[in-house]
Amino acid sequence: MKVVIVGNNVAGTFTAQNIHFLNEDVEIEIFTQERYPYYTRVNLPELIPGKIQAEDLIVFKDDWYKDKNIKLNLNSKVTKIEPDQKVLFIEGQDDPVSYDKLILALGSVPNIPPIKNAREMVGKGVFTLRTIDDALEIKEFIQNVKAKKAIIIGGGLLGLELANQIKNANLDATVVEFFPRLLPRQLDDECSGMLKNEIESKGINVVLNAATEEIVGNGAVNGIKLKDGQKIDADIVLIQAGIRATIDLAQNSGLETNRGIIVDEYLETSKKNIFAVGDCVEYKNQTWGIIPACMEQSKIVAASVLGLKKIEYKGTTPKNTLKIVGLELTSIGVFDPSQEVGGGWDILKRADKKDCCYQKLVLKDNTLKGAILFGDNKAMSFVYKKMEQDVTREELMDILELYLYICSNCGAEYDETKREILFKDLPNDWKCLNCKHPKEGFKKQQNK
Numbered sequence: 431m432k433v434v435i436v437g438n439n440v441a442g443t444f445t446a447q448n449i450h451f452l453n454e455d456v457e458i459e460i461f462t463q464e465r466y467p468y469y470t471r472v473n474l475p476e477l478i479p480g481k482i483q484a485e486d487l488i489v490f491k492d493d494w495y496k497d498k499n500i501k502l503n504l505n506s507k508v509t510k511i512e513p514d515q516k517v518l519f520i521e522g523q524d525d526p527v528s529y530d531k532l533i534l535a536l537g538s539v540p541n542i543p544p545i546k547n548a549r550e551m552v553g554k555g556v557f558t559l560r561t562i563d564d565a566l567e568i569k570e571f572i573q574n575v576k577a578k579k580a581i582i583i584g585g586g587l588l589g590l591e592l593a594n595q596i597k598n599a600n601l602d603a604t605v606v607e608f609f610p611r612l613l614p615r616q617l618d619d620e621c622s623g624m625l626k627n628e629i630e631s632k633g634i635n636v637v638l639n640a641a642t643e644e645i646v647g648n649g650a651v652n653g654i655k656l657k658d659g660q661k662i663d664a665d666i667v668l669i670q671a672g673i674r675a676t677i678d679l680a681q682n683s684g685l686e687t688n689r690g691i692i693v694d695e696y697l698e699t700s701k702k703n704i705f706a707v708g709d710c711v712e713y714k715n716q717t718w719g720i721i722p723a724c725m726e727q728s729k730i731v732a733a734s735v736l737g738l739k740k741i742e743y744k745g746t747t748p749k750n751t752l753k754i755v756g757l758e759l760t761s762i763g764v765f766d767p768s769q770e771v772g773g774g775w776d777i778l779k780r781a782d783k784k785d786c787c788y789q790k791l792v793l794k795d796n797t798l799k800g801a802i803l804f805g806d807n808k809a810m811s812f813v814y815k816k817m818e819q820d821v822t823r824e825e826l827m828d829i830l831e832l833y834l835y836i837c838s839n840c841g842a843e844y845d846e847t848k849r850e851i852l853f854k855d856l857p858n859d860w861k862c863l864n865c866k867h868p869k870e871g872f873k874k875q876q877n878k
């Protein structure tokens with residue numbers, strides 16, 4: 431059997447590895463339009479200040495492919511699939527490539543919002559970051575024009591990580607975010623405010639509630655104009671405003687698509703013998719765009735193409751970690767139950783503003799559904815292990831070091847899980863709200 435995979439990043443590569451693991455006799459051929467073997471995108475921003483080189487990002491070198499008998503074709507853009515003939519075509523080549531099973535691991539591309547001049551100025555002062563070549567182009571541009579000021583449009587994870595590396599490249603960096611808070615998809619208001627302070631303390635400027643209307647400049651970029659009329663100067667504008675699944679190849683070849691390539695629970699598309707995996711996939715109206723989803727799907731799709739349809743895809747819990755040295759931040763699953771349907775939600779929160787620590791655990795009917803861990807990752811392994819599992823409130827109180835304090839005079843309770851302020855942070859002259867007994871008269875209860 432011959433399996434052809436289009437796309438050579440996390441999803442395509444790990445699918446190939448998993449197929450080889452399940453059956454060494456399968457012939458596997460990969461096509462990718464990029465010029466590098468599998469590399470990780472995670473550390474791409476570090477290429478810009480020159481902290482690392484492109485070779486450092488390459489995960490699997492030629493030997494890995496040889497060893498697994500996987501044929502890798504670089505610089506090979508697939509232009510058309512003919513599902514009925516089970517063939518596909520490569521740009522610049524006349525002969526079709528045949529397959530028994532085809533896997534589309536086409537990934538996604540950066541989204542460029544409808545900002546005046548943004549598309550026209552791409553490569554001439556406006557850039558997005560997705561590939562090694564994008565990073566090298568940004569680095570070269572900064573050097574060539576001796577750029578001093580950068581604007582990063584998008585205060586999500588990638589925008590902040592990029593801003594940090596732009597700062598490391600000795601540019602003045604300003605993050606411009608449309609929403610009223612940073613990381614709008616990963617954090618609640620309170621934690622987002624704490625993160626903003628930390629980001630600003632690193633010398634990165636943050637402008638919130640900022641809708642960019644126009645890239646300003648004639649031939650060369652000299653800034654942006656916001657909808658409220660404010661102008662911010664810059665020599666380079668970097669757009670990190672979300673991603674779009676790559677669907678054009680699938681769409682033009684008659685596969686069902688929406689925001690992504692539509693798949694069933696075995697990751698098969700609307701056309702027989704064609705599967706999809708990774709960022710390009712849409713399952714039950716959802717797309718992902720994170721590595722854990724690629725890894726999980728790559729196991730399922732490998733089994734599916736080999737006819738071992740045992741595991742069904744159930745979606746992947748969102749997991750995101752901000753990678754800025756000195757800033758520990760992970761957001762996983764549900765972080766804001768007010769956005770969810772149904773009842774039974776409970777929140778345990780420890781907000782230590784002085785130490786810049788914020789830990790929030792979200793449960794529904796005693797099942798752990800999500801967490802935000804900022805400034806202190808001690809609870810991380812617990813959260814990863816217990817996600818979607820039964821937990822007790824006491825166990826979570828222990829993990830977050832939250833306690834119940836009892837007034838020795840009247841028995842009133844100060845329950846830290848329900849209060850904004852930790853007991854230790856209450857002023858010394860604080861008194862029992864019930865009987866006015868002094869703070870020292872409270873006793874800490876040990877969690878069971």
Ligand SMILES: Cc1cc2nc3c(=O)[nH]c(=O)nc-3n(C[C@H](O)[C@H](O)[C@H](O)COP(=O)(O)OP(=O)(O)OC[C@H]3O[C@@H](n4cnc5c(N)ncnc54)[C@H](O)[C@@H]3O)c2cc1C
Nearest residue numbers: 437439440441462463507508536537538708709719720721
């Ligand atoms: C800077 C950066 C940092 C990131 N950090 C994290 C992180 O910390 N954690 C995390 O979970 N995720 C992170 N991500 C997201 C993660 O990289 C993606 O989820 C992952 O790369 C998706 O893998 P994929 O294989 O589905 O698609 P992609 O990585 O997009 O790869 C798809 C490949 O297919 C090729 N292709 C597309 N169409 C064709 C065609 N017609 N012919 C041939 N080849 C084609 C593309 O050129 C591309 O090489 C980050 C992304 C970026 C850009």
